[in-house]
Amino acid sequence: MIVGGSGGARVAGRQQQVHPVDYVAEVSQKLVDAAHRGDLAAAVDCLCNPVVDVNFTGAVRFKGRLAELVTREEAPSHVRFDCEEFITDVSPLFLAAHTGNLPLLRKLLGLGADANQKLFEGQGQGRKLVKRRLWRRAAMAWRGLWSLSSDRILSALAFRFMLVTAASRGFVDVVDTLLKLGVNANGADRMLLQSLKPSLHASADCTALIAAIVSRQIAVVRQLLEARVRMDVMVRLGAWSWDAATGEELRVGAGLAEPYDAAWCAVEYFESSGAILRLLLRQRCSTPNSLHLGRSLLHHAILCSSPAAVDTLLASGADPELPVRTTLKHEFRPIHMAARLGHPEILRSLVACGCDFDSRTDAGETAIMLASRYKHGWCLKVLALSGADFGLLNSAGVSATLIADACRWSQGFRDAVLDAVKSGAVIRSTDTSVFSPLTFVAKSGDLRAMEALLSRPEFVNVDEQDENGFSAAMLAAREGHAEVFRLLVFAGANMKLLSKSGETAASLYKSSKNPIFSSR
Template sequence: MDGFGSRILSLRGLIALDVGGKESVALVSREAKGSSGGEGAEIDAGNRHLLVNWLRTDSSGNLIGGRMVALAHSLTGGGPRSLASANRVAGRCPEADRGAAVSQRLVEAAHRGDSRAAAECLADPAIDVNHAGAVCLRTRRVAMALREEAADEIRVEYVDLLTDASALFVAAHAGDLPLVRRLLGVMSVVEKGADVNQKLFGGHAITAAAREGRAEVVELLLKAGASQPACEEAVVEASLHGRARLVELLMRSDLVRPHVAVHALVSAASRGYVDVVDGLLEGGVEVNATSRVLLRSLKPSLHTNVDCTALFAAVVSRQVAVVRRLLQAGVRKEAKVRLGAWSWDAATGEELRVGAGLSEPYDAKWCAVEYFESTGAILRQLLQHHSAIDAPHHGRTLLHHAVLCANPGAVDALLALGANRELPVKAGRDIEFRPIHLAARLGFVSVLRVLVDKAGCDLNSRTESGETALMLCARHKRDGCLRILISSGADLGLRSFSGDSAIFSAASSNWSIGFRDAVLCAIWSGDVPRSSNPSVFSPIAFAARHGDVAALEVLLRRHEIDIDELDGVGDTPVMITVKEGHVEAFRRLVFSGADMKHRNKEGETAIDLLRSKENRELFEQVMLEFMLERGGTGHFHALHFAARRGDIAAVRLLTRRGCDVNSLDVEGYTPLMLAAREGHGATCEALILAGAECRVATRRGETALSLARANAKLGKEAEEVILDEIARAVVVGGGRVEKHTKGGKGAPHGKELRMVEATGLLRWGSARRRNVVCGEAAVGGSAAFRKNRKAKGDAVDEAALFRVVTATGKKREVHFVCEGGEEEAQLWVRGIRLVTTAALGNPKLCSSTSS
């Protein structure tokens, strides 16, 4: 035999030791490379893959001829010469290739269900009934669709699986009982029949039959000598697919060991196969035994392998019927498994989320709380014969655990079963809190709603530090829970033992805005926050402080709300709006009848407060509008405000309503002074017509005229109006003057000079000559008067001298000297002109000055 043949023979011996294994491939590779340095000696990665997948042995441990030839052909690099040599060295003639082909046809015939073709193949002496050929099997697969708080849904689907399979495996899979019998009983040159315990990629033949529910085939394979591993594999597969009859059949074989049977029981329990569970229990499987299985849950999230009993598997999977059956079978409820996601610190009272399966072990009823089934049936069954529903575990009860798991359904179920809603958690020496505190602190809105609406928990119960659920919500920024508690009537006026209120707790946690929004949202929805202590919290004061008009509208419609309720410093809501600068909220309270006269602890009213605000005018405008609409003045000087603003319409309306035009504000100003200071001439005129006094002075000596002159940059309109009124008052009121006679030649003598406003006459006596109409008035003396005085030796220019010229007759010129100096003389001249023009409309009255 040549070198190549030696290599092949040696190769056959190596492969017989470890067919298709990695070591064989390595040895083959090294031997081929070492014995021949020629082309094709080295086995590349592709050829290694060919070795692993092609090297097979028959039931006697011999290499299949066709595969051996192909291997030899590959090692020599291919070609006609190497193929012939490979066939020769392999010790197989073309008849061996025919045997492999016949065996493959048998597999294909079994796959097609062609009994005639299968019979022809079996009649061939070269047949290998255990030959595994590639086929595509349509295989049954069971998938579990997870549901939230409901039993997992079983979905059966069929998939095409390309795999190596023997004829017996294919026939068992298809349930072809006649072909299975024939394969098991065939006689050939080499073997008696098909190997019932041959294990392929898809398992044993009995496993395929169990998977597909072929009961008669399973029974036949059992009788044909199925081994213990095959039966155990089959019973597990049957339990996963819900094949109750097959499970019972396999259990009766006494070939299934206890731990395998327990695994089948736990698997069936997790999938809800009650009939399979029945069969296994009747077969003597220990109901309290444990097995390691994969447990999955959608909520809470779980995907982990756990050593547990069938009861825990059924609880996690929410299999109500299975739990009932296991309880009937006497399963122990006290067994504990580590499945929870929360860990409790008994010393500090803290809860730690450690992840599913990492918490302290607990029993089935705690598991049923965390993995709650929506109807509550599992929890009720577990608690049906368990009186201690409030038995503590690390200081907590099932109700506390249900709250911690944020499961309102479990909370509701436990309360319906009699759980104590007020039972506190006790941790360490000084830690104590109730379920409502836990839900509020963690922000579990749905759980809190159950505790409040259905259980009627004490909304104002306190923790060991005196905090209420409201305070915990504020401190931990739980707006949803805060709204529920407010709408349910929790007291915002309480303080903790350290003196902190809910609103203070929110501020300490930098959550004032969130607290504000939550409280206002509750008010908007029509829920008036309750407070037993307005000095701590007042709903209307809170809305006023934040300037929320909508909230004020809601509150003011409620009869129990006091619009003038005092806060801690004695401020009313309207005073609070002024302090905070909320004009629209101020408007709403003012028009709703808020008391503007109330004084706080500092002795201030709302009017006093608004005077110091930068937006003072906006508040005063509101007050003005209110007084114009409703009347009443309070302590607000509406006329002063209207005058300062130059609002003529408001001034006229207020004066018609009887407002005192000469009243003084807190600074001593009259409305006319304010109008004059702001340069509002028309307003000054309106006030004067209403009776305003022009000569009133403040304690600082300010008058309307001086104020108008001080703000000359605003124009002279106000000054002119005031001067006109003063001048009119001077001439109409009259006064003592010295009258010169004979054009300044004679001696002056005293007269009472005044004007008759109705007729426009200037009068200083009863005689006709002393009642004249003035055609001209001017300060100072005329040229003739000055000449006469000079000739006489008297003073020519006198400070208070003014003259008039009559409008009729000879147009006499008359000179007067008034008291008060030149300014008073100017007023006389101005007044004479005004009254004359007003009475007679004299267009010729000039405004000449002194000559």
């Protein structure tokens, strides 16, 4: 372009060539546009211009498809695509890397393009995220191009990471392809593992098998087991820890407990159908009764509050009587754990398998005593319906009733027993001096419970007396429970019986603060 000086004057007899103020920007923008189109010839032509700025950031229109991975519990993940179009300022180097134009990339770097140039400043958070993904993709393309230009292929580490990732996402075809390529399926890699129950969102070193177990990907687990991957790899993903000396449990949080193998992982991260755990047991990953730090898989399933895992293990041959063994010789069984931790469904499963519900811990406590001590009414009801003995004492000579009193749970104990009676339970007590269902119900004054007891006269002696000589009729009269007293009379209770203090049912109701027949 020839531009005359002021007033058309000449300088030193020569015409002066000047550039417009925006000429540098114009040429540099052409370079940006050429890089965006992938037009190498036009880009090289721009680079031949001495005024071009290789670090110029110019506006281009991007129309990209963004992929988002949607994870689903116990199902393969799927990829969701969204399209977005936006205008942003980028450099030629960024565009060359983004489009995979290696020759242009090399030329720009040779001319001093800044690989550390910052872009996307002053944008909103949502737009920043989109551009950050775009930049990451460009960076990956850049690294890939340099790798290919050096005649290198993806390393074994990269393939292993791909396998672990595909296993955790449930991508069966990808796993199959990688296994056929000879990728080491037993290698561990760091992976972000996610689970809803138990809650887990943490990076951990794990194999493809462990990643598939935590993500509940049944098809991938079966595929890896058919490939004969190792199952004895120890991982630290558990949320429960326990003292091997005392047996005391502590919830430490997912990933902080002692390491365990694949079968223990399948128990803690149990898949609803139980298929993964059964596959591992069938492959002899671990036997149902083998011990790890003094505990079996059944103990761990109870600790993890997983009734379905308990059922799967019991069906696979787990011993419901196998005790937890500690170095200090403390001993307790699965039914004691379920009663102490408050798992009525697990109690039902254990009872259905024929376990001894009157077995004792090393302190002489039964499941009923533990349910009373830890105030688990539903567990107490299940045990009562199953026929557990309420007439036993622990090593200190204390009954379940007295334990509930000491724990300030008398009302809860009373309600649980009465509910069991009204549900048709025959409350069993081998020592009525310790616990008598008839006198217990008479004291409570619950008419429906008394009707349920008296409806089965073969299990009830209406003239039974306690250690003080009181019969059920005497206790009902003393407490002022008119309807219960009347029911006992009609059931044939002996009104002439004397207590150790010489009182009868008649004398007791007359002296009661709430006279039974005061209105008659």
